[in-house]
Amino acid sequence: MANLYDGKMAAIYDAMYQTFVDYDEEYAFYNKLIQENKASSILEIGSGTGNLAKRFDQNNQNYQGLDYSDDMIAIARQRNSNCSFTQGDMRDFKLENPVDAILITGRSTSYLITNNDMNRTFDSLHKNLNDDGVIIFDFIDANRFIPFTKENPIITHEAKYENVNYIRESHWDTNNSLENFMLEWTAQYYTLVDGKKEIIENDFSTVRVFTLNEIQLFLYLNNFDIIKTIDRKTYAYDTFVIVAKKRK
Structure with a gap:
């Protein structure tokens, strides 16, 4: 897990x-x-x-x-x-x-x-x-998400909570060597301060669709x-x- x-x-x-x-x-x-x-x-x-x-x-x-x-x-x-x-x-x-x-x-x-x-x-x-x-x-x-990740190599999501601006940049590697429609998900998490991104965490997980x-x-x-x-x-x-x- x-x-x-x-x-x-x-x-x-x-x-x-x-x-x-x-x-x-x-x-x-x-x-x-x-x-x-x-x-x-x-x-x-x-x-x-x-x-x-x-x-x-x-x-x-x-x-x-x-x-x-x-x-x-x-x-x-x-x-x-x-x-x-x-x-x-x-x-x-x-x-x-x-x-x-x-x-x-x-x-x-x-x-x-x-x-x-x-x-x-x-x-x-x-x-x-x-x-x-x-x-x-x-x-x-899988039938919709895998093509979406192929067409969008970096997927960005922004959120604001308690006056803090967050950005998550996700990359989904559809590695054909992986079984069961598995993807390798890497993500970088940032706060946005004065218009500049400041990294707060990197993450990685293998997931399945x-x-x-x-x-x-x-x-x-x-x-x-x-x-x-x-x-x-x-x-x-x-x-x-x-x-x-x-x-x-």
Whole structure:
């Protein structure tokens, strides 16, 4: 799994994504799917710094979060004292009690870079769901994203939070020697001071993007039935959101 958001990167991530993502809209989107499936208990995987947790808590929902990064969880706990957060790996976790819905948010599926990672994750989800429970997750669409990275070798995103201007310059190496539509992502993070960029961090991660057919097959083989597929554009990526029900 990636260490992309450990250390001071957790705080940088938190600051930049306050601008990148409209968390009120994000909460409304996921909560609508949760309510459609009559789910009362919710686990969010990739809960990060707790921005969605805050919305679930404000609406008195039975929510808990799981994230791989201790540093992200530390921020989330500080922000959401009423919520439960656990450090854990989506490929192998066990809840005290199963839940009605499991979300994997923020395109966290990108860090499942092997087929074994995928199968282990869906097996863990299946084991931690109530009967007729649902999973809701997004993934980056390989058919659109890979051509986009070929045509745009450097992808720049800017954000302003608490009067600080941030810039992220991303480069996605579509190395054909890598399997499973994996990409090598390098990023430089800057603050903009008096019109000049000042480097604050360099980062690197290997990530994976998927075709819709791949995801459909993974779900079928791991005892899930797809009940909804949503084509959704996010701030930087063309994604699909999948809602799938646990098969007994």
